[in-house]
Amino acid sequence: MTYTTINGRDFSNMIKSASNALEKQKEYVNSLNVFPVPDGDTGTNMSLTFKAAAKEIEGLENKSIGEISKKLAKGALMGARGNSGVILSQILRGIAKGLENKEEATVDEVKESFVQGSNFAYKAVMRPTEGTILTIIRAAGEAATCSEAEDMIELYEEVCEESKKMLDKTPEMLPQLKQAKVVDAGGMGLLIILRGMLEALKFGEDIALNKDGEVISSGEEFEVPGAEIDPADIKFGYCTEFIIMNEVKDIPNFKDFLESLGDSLVLVGLEDITKVHVHTNDPGAVLSKAVTFGPLSKIKIENMREQHESLLGIDGNSNEQAAVEEIKEEPKPFGFVTVARGNGIASIFRDLGVDEVIEGGQTMNPSTEDIVNSINKVNAEVVYVLPNNKNIIMAAELAVDLVEDKKVIVIGTKTIPQGITAITMFNHDGTAEENVETMKEVIENVTSGEVTYAVKDTEDNGRSIKEGDILGIKEGKISNIGNEVYKVCKDLIASMVNEDSELITIFYGEDCEEAKVDELVGELEELYPEMDVQCFSGEQPLYYFITSVE
Incomplete structure (x- = not known):
């Protein structure tokens, strides 16, 4: 079969195939990590990031390739884990830019999308290092630019071939790769994705199916991490989630309304749908307001005090719901989110005044969405994020632009001791800028x-x-x-x-x-x-x- 263009369905199948291929080979990618310690998680991070992206486009096969690629990029951004996942999300964002507003894409337009993928990836990294995933996406973009292919399969074959040649050269670019006798793990992950997309072009929709004929799950549920608490201490008792099957035009006012009824708010607009998550004592009032914007879907209401889920029977047009009025507390000046693994270390951070401790670190990098969710749970004007791991810093920095109602500052702590020292030296009487300067200075002495x-x-x-x-x-x-x-x-x-x-x-x-x-x-x-x-x-x-x- 030949392709002179690819449409939304073709592209969706390519993504499913790539996601399955990466999931199957993630442990191999992990094994390529140079450092011989139990944190070889490049494959895991890339697979989870790509799964989150693929989940975003489930059921959209009949949409345009421009729309699907845009949603794919959004899913990757929210699910990005670790440096490799963040860079992958930016590659997909660039590809989406190249396919923007396209009903279907020609070979030349796909070539341009590879170039944009490379451009966005390099822009996302302050000091790009050659011999990494960046080099491989650049090679893919250059191969696409130089290609004279008029058929999509031929184009992807050339891109994969040149990417593989460049990947084989990465040990000559980075001494640590040469010494360990491996190629770059992130670059291999990207090559697996490209090959998975090529397989879908060659073999069609069947390649995205498993042996039982069912699509392998392309996503996972991202739970908001949190410590066990006494039910009596829960201020807002109902975790309320739903999707509005429409774009909410007036997001700021809707957000103000939701914040007046609860906390832990996540409100994400994705053009024709809006995802809402809020903790409240009055889910009826929330749903009654939401239904004025459009039909509701996937409603889930969990009674957090009773620790079980139940759906609330409600006429969406009725406002006759019992309300429990809560006065929203004034935000405190400063709040803290940190990442740690180990109950003892997490307890130390909480004792030092950290509001939210995300479980993670080596082998378990939290996603950008995990970090955003935790930031949103902190009722403070300024929230400091302490990643405590070099592979989490980029995901934390992405979260800064995804939080609108408070100032977020990332302190680039790379280790648990740096994080503890930073929070210990925080001066609650100082300004945000003074504390940033102090914390950055003291972690250099650790x-x-x-x-x-x-x-x-x-x-x-x-x-x-x-x-x-x-x-x-x-x-x-x-x-x-x-x-x-x-x-x-x-x-x-x-x-x-x-x-x-x-x-x-x-x-x-x-x-x-x-x-x-x-x-x-x-x-x-x-x-x-x-x-x-x-x-x-x-x-x-x-x-x-x-x-x-x-």
């Missing part, structure tokens, strides 16, 4: 380390690493290698301490023995009598110790 284990055989700076070896990691680089957890931790801290150091902080994980941790702390206090040694149960998985020296 030297962070982790102790974990190698998940594969590899080499690092000429040192042989075997699967199962214990690794001491200082500021993101492997510092020491051993086979005994507590000795590796002691040696790691020794490499972190200098003559100006005053404080050692240790968070021990769920796999540590408390008695041995106490012995380690005693040894450190003897070795460094002029320094304070603090030790906390972080309960974090995978990492035996997270430590810092200040």
Whole structure:
């Protein structure tokens, strides 16, 4: 079969095929991560991001390719996880720009969409690094530009071929790839997506189906993370969600109305539909107002106090509902959202005044939507976000532009100790700008380390690493290698301490023995009598110790 154009149905099948291909091969992509620690999550992040994008276009096969690509980009933006997911979302955003307002796309228009995908991806990264997914989308764009193909299959074959050639060159661009004898993980993920799209062109709709003839699910539900709380402490008892099958023209006034009746508001307009999520004591009033904008769909009302779901029987045109009037509290000046994994670490952040702790970190990067949802739950004029992981910073920065009713400031914390130091030094009497300057300054004085284990055989700076070896990691680089957890931790801290150091902080994980941790702390206090040694149960998985020296 030949294609001189592709329509919305063709494009939808290409997306389904690509999503399935990436889901099946995500563990392989994870295995390409250079660092031999249990955080090889590039494949997982890209797959979850692409699933969120694909879910957004379910049931839209008969729409135009321009409309489908736009919704695809929106879904990717909201579901973006980790740096690789954020960059992928921007690639899809550029492709959507190239296909904007198209009923169907010609070969030349698809070529232009590849170029736009490359342009948007590079613009999203402050300091682009070659040898990464950026290089592969650039190669795809250049291949499309130079191609003389008049058939869509031929075009995608050339794009995949040139992308593969460039991917094979990535070890020559980044020494760490060459040393580990792997190609770039993000680039491989993108190539899998392109090949999945090509397969759909070659084999048609069947390629998007599994062996039972059912479409493999292209999305997952993103739950808003939250700690368990006493039902008596819940101010607004009903989690109310629905879709208005129409565009709400007056979003600001509708948002004000919803905020007067509840909190945890998420209001997203997607042209011909509007998604609403709100916690309220009067779902009837919310639905009665919403139905004036258009028909309602997928109504879900959960009684959060009783911990079960039930649908509320209501005549959408009736306003005869019992109302419980709540006076909305005045927003406080400052609020905080942070990312952490481990009940102990999460509790420490809450004790320090953090409003929302998103469960995540290594191997489990929260999406932009997760971060937006948590920001929206904080009733404050200014909300500071502490990502505490370099792979979450870009997703957090995307969230800034998606929150309209409060100022959001991302402090680029890359580790848990940096996040804790930043919140500890926050001055509630200072201005937002003063606190930004202070927090950015103090995290520079924190030297962070982790102790974990190698998940594969590899080499690092000429040192042989075997699967199962214990690794001491200082500021993101492997510092020491051993086979005994507590000795590796002691040696790691020794490499972190200098003559100006005053404080050692240790968070021990769920796999540590408390008695041995106490012995380690005693040894450190003897070795460094002029320094304070603090030790906390972080309960974090995978990492035996997270430590810092200040």
